[in-house]
Amino acid sequence: MSKKEITIYDLAEKLGLSAATVSRALKDHPAINSETKKKVFALAKKMGYRTNKFASNLRKQKTNTIGVIVPRLNSPFMSSVLSGIEKTANNKGYNIIISQSLESEAKERSNVFTHFNNRVDALIVSLSYETDNMDHFQSFINKEIPLVFFDRVPESINATKVVIDNFRAGYEATLHLIEQGYKDIVHITGNIKRNVYKDRFEGYKRALTDHNILYREDNFICNDLSEDAIYNCIHNQILTRKKLPDALFITNDTSAAFALSILKENGIKIPSKMAIIGFNNDLISKVTEPNITTINYPGYQMGETVARIAIEKIDNKSEKDVTSTVILNAELVVRGSTVKR
Amino acid sequence: MSKKEITIYDLAEKLGLSAATVSRALKDHPAINSETKKKVFALAKKMGYRTNKFASNLRKQKTNTIGVIVPRLNSPFMSSVLSGIEKTANNKGYNIIISQSLESEAKERSNVFTHFNNRVDALIVSLSYETDNMDHFQSFINKEIPLVFFDRVPESINATKVVIDNFRAGYEATLHLIEQGYKDIVHITGNIKRNVYKDRFEGYKRALTDHNILYREDNFICNDLSEDAIYNCIHNQILTRKKLPDALFITNDTSAAFALSILKENGIKIPSKMAIIGFNNDLISKVTEPNITTINYPGYQMGETVARIAIEKIDNKSEKDVTSTVILNAELVVRGSTVKR
Numbered sequence: 025m026s027k028k029e030i031t032i033y034d035l036a037e038k039l040g041l042s043a044a045t046v047s048r049a050l051k052d053h054p055a056i057n058s059e060t061k062k063k064v065f066a067l068a069k070k071m072g073y074r075t076n077k078f079a080s081n082l083r084k085q086k087t088n089t090i091g092v093i094v095p096r097l098n099s100p101f102m103s104s105v106l107s108g109i110e111k112t113a114n115n116k117g118y119n120i121i122i123s124q125s126l127e128s129e130a131k132e133r134s135n136v137f138t139h140f141n142n143r144v145d146a147l148i149v150s151l152s153y154e155t156d157n158m159d160h161f162q163s164f165i166n167k168e169i170p171l172v173f174f175d176r177v178p179e180s181i182n183a184t185k186v187v188i189d190n191f192r193a194g195y196e197a198t199l200h201l202i203e204q205g206y207k208d209i210v211h212i213t214g215n216i217k218r219n220v221y222k223d224r225f226e227g228y229k230r231a232l233t234d235h236n237i238l239y240r241e242d243n244f245i246c247n248d249l250s251e252d253a254i255y256n257c258i259h260n261q262i263l264t265r266k267k268l269p270d271a272l273f274i275t276n277d278t279s280a281a282f283a284l285s286i287l288k289e290n291g292i293k294i295p296s297k298m299a300i301i302g303f304n305n306d307l308i309s310k311v312t313e314p315n316i317t318t319i320n321y322p323g324y325q326m327g328e329t330v331a332r333i334a335i336e337k338i339d340n341k342s343e344k345d346v347t348s349t350v351i352l353n354a355e356l357v358v359r360g361s362t363v364k365r
Numbered sequence: 366m367s368k369k370e371i372t373i374y375d376l377a378e379k380l381g382l383s384a385a386t387v388s389r390a391l392k393d394h395p396a397i398n399s400e401t402k403k404k405v406f407a408l409a410k411k412m413g414y415r416t417n418k419f420a421s422n423l424r425k426q427k428t429n430t431i432g433v434i435v436p437r438l439n440s441p442f443m444s445s446v447l448s449g450i451e452k453t454a455n456n457k458g459y460n461i462i463i464s465q466s467l468e469s470e471a472k473e474r475s476n477v478f479t480h481f482n483n484r485v486d487a488l489i490v491s492l493s494y495e496t497d498n499m500d501h502f503q504s505f506i507n508k509e510i511p512l513v514f515f516d517r518v519p520e521s522i523n524a525t526k527v528v529i530d531n532f533r534a535g536y537e538a539t540l541h542l543i544e545q546g547y548k549d550i551v552h553i554t555g556n557i558k559r560n561v562y563k564d565r566f567e568g569y570k571r572a573l574t575d576h577n578i579l580y581r582e583d584n585f586i587c588n589d590l591s592e593d594a595i596y597n598c599i600h601n602q603i604l605t606r607k608k609l610p611d612a613l614f615i616t617n618d619t620s621a622a623f624a625l626s627i628l629k630e631n632g633i634k635i636p637s638k639m640a641i642i643g644f645n646n647d648l649i650s651k652v653t654e655p656n657i658t659t660i661n662y663p664g665y666q667m668g669e670t671v672a673r674i675a676i677e678k679i680d681n682k683s684e685k686d687v688t689s690t691v692i693l694n695a696e697l698v699v700r701g702s703t704v705k706r
Contacts, residue, residue: 072504074482089462097448098665100441107438110465114476119462119483121430124451135455141415142460163413251648281652288654307592311622313629313654324439 030073038067089119090334091139091147093132095176097124100278100306101323102150105174108327109148116335118145125152127248133160146170146334151178153215153248170337174330176218184337186330188354190220193319194227196356197273197301200317202235204362206271206299209237212245212257212283213275221246224275224303243269254279258286270298271362277302277309277318284312284361299362314360321354371414379408430460431675432480432488434473436517438465441619441647442664443491446515449668450489457676459486466493468589474501487511487675492519494556494589511678515671517559525678527671529695531561534660535568537697538614538642541658543576545703547612547640551584553598553624554616562587565616565644584610595620599627611639612703618643618650618659625653625702640703655701662695 032050036043041060049056049064067073090113094102106122113120121144125132132152139147140163147164150173158178164171165181177185201209209232216222225244232239245261247253262269274280280302284294292298294314302309302318309316329350373391377384382401390397390405408414431454435443447463454461462485466473473493480488481504488505491514499519505512506522518526542550550573557563566585573580586602588594603610615621621643625635633639635655643650643659650657670691 072507074484097451098441098444100439100444103439103441103444106463107465110438110463111467114464119464119479121460122447122451122463123455123460124448126452138460143415166413278648282648285652285654285656307619307623308649308652311626311649311653313626315626 030068030071032073034071035064035067035073038071039063085143087143087145088117089121089142089144090331091142091144092120092122093125093135093139093147093149094122095125095127095150095152097122100308101175101276101304101321104323105150105327105330108324108329109331110327112328112331113335116331118331118335125155127153129155129157136160136164140164140169144169145338146172148172148174148330148334150174151176151218153218156217170334172330172334172337174326176220179219184333184348184350186326186333186350186352187219188321188326188352190223191227191230193303193321193354193356194224194273195231196227197224197303197317197319198228198231199235200356200358201271201273201299201301201362202231202237204295204299204364206362207237208243208267208269209271209273210243210245210262210269211273211275212247212254212279214246214249216246221275228273249276249279251282254282255286258283262287263290263292268292268298271300272298273301275303277304277306277316280316280318280361281308281312284316295360295362295364301362305357309359312361317359317362318357319354320357322352326352371409371412373414375412376405376408376414379412380404426484428484428486429458430462430483430485431672432483432485433461433463434466434476434480434488434490435463436466436468436491436493438463441649442516442617442645442662445664446491446668446671449665449670450672451668453669453672454676457672459672459676466496468494470496470498477501477504481505481510485510486679487513489513489515489671489675491515492517492559494559497558511675513671513675513678515667517561520560525674525689525691527667527674527691527693528560529662529667529693531564532568532571534644534662534695534697535565535614536572537568538565538644538658538660539569539572540576541697541699542612542614542640542642542703543572543578545636545640545705547703548578549584549608549610550578550612550614551586551603551610552614552616553586553588553595553620555587555590557587562616569614590617590620592623595623596627599624603628604631604633609633609639612641613639614642616644618645618647618657621657621659621702622649622653625657636702637705642703646698650700653702658700658703659698660695661698663693667693 032043032046036046046064049061110120123135129152132155158181171183173183174186211228214221216225229239245257247257274283280300284300294300302316305318305320309318373384373387377387387405390402451461464476470493473496499522512524514524515527518528552569555562557566570580586598588598615624621641625641635641643657646659646661650659
């Protein structure tokens, strides 16, 4: 088989048509009759003709790609979001180019630069743990290339953001524990530089205050939520206490499930001795014993929403970009890990 | 801020240099001194200059992108593989374009066509459940564009494949159950059109035969491994039996964990009444009670390996492509769900 690139001239010669006719047929031009178009398409497919996307994109200044930067690809929540983004983008004829910041500001900066050089038509981002300086997004803002943030979003940038109400979710999770009679509630979460963790933490504190429970600093634990971090935190910051806390509010279900299994191994009965509440409503929260009470966070719908918004922005580039925040619903799902029988 | 595209002429004018000098500086040409290069790079960055990748790629016929087609983005195994692919590709200066077939042959065909038209430098694929006809890969083969399959690979195509020894893994899982005294072993798995499920099934059957246990067709259950399918299977094909089987070998940990929680809800003690063995060694296998015995399947390393191979193939396009199969190690991890105390 030949590796030579098939051109419209090859198609024209085989079909006994002019190159101009073939070119117009491939573009579905109304002046060409449908029989001819059918013949041209059939041969193009058979011979492996590819539209010269580079040249065509050079004219249109459009690449039909959307860049996506996520902290990590291998998290249940992120893979649900990506699944929703890909499905929606693909249905609209866009490809997605995915990169991960691996929670590093430097890698995120380099990812943004790469997407910029690749001339993506839009960029979708969830921030890394450590990102402080947002200057690397300025190139997109200056060029008015659509920029949409989701989940972990910056406060300092005027761009469209898709989030849940993390303050309210944190409040409701804590309130539920208080209503069940728990008072000494530890909150284990990620870097509170990020809105998601900061807002949940604020919701937790407010719920305590509203119910006359003193917030204690030693009940607030921040780490990177890795398996190692959870292991060490439970062993060295929870089990070593003279008086054990009576509840843990942990900011994702994977960490909550892992914490639950460590506590059980150490003879702590859940929920009679200690309650646990997670976040996200991942499948893992439904297979532990007891099942874990959690906040249902609709990752797949969030993915669909951010992709839809990004594409709308691409299509309406001339219109004035209105900064907006879209808040998706998240609700408490009560299970056995917080309710004494 | 202006939306006008910055050109080398703008840079040249600001710096008082010729456009040719700027162009050579940006290409790190040895004839230009490093001071000048530094100035040019600094201004290019400041003004938001982008290399004209389209034109440059048009010359090189290279896009620096690798296409990836997976059945579903939101599976723990696939997200580990993708994480490994992205990390490796990114380190070598490649972007990845990801699409999902959603287990449909038609969608997979359309994905392949899109990647072909996008002129990816290589394509990495794990097949959908239902793909029968492999003709859609012919365009890549004809053009000698590197094509690498992983996990779910075709038998009929001569391309590089990265897999584990699924026959051996299926054999070892079953052998372990037999050695623990279990005899009536049900195997719950996916579509055996796919090598991964077929080979595990063959390993299961061989282990039974080697130990004089009769293989029974009603102990072999195929479904799409969704939450609904597992729920229905456990309720209608396991719990309804007059004599319950004494062990289940389930082809992924998510399904195994979910099955375990349903069985426990129905009063079945694990492993004294029924043993369960999973596959993959996902975190979920470590948070159930008891923890689930499984086969450790190194997804992240598989991702690194396929990306490395794809890039080697891109770099050595002139060399004759040698078809090869790379087999990664997978080993049994014994936990409480199969070992009676």
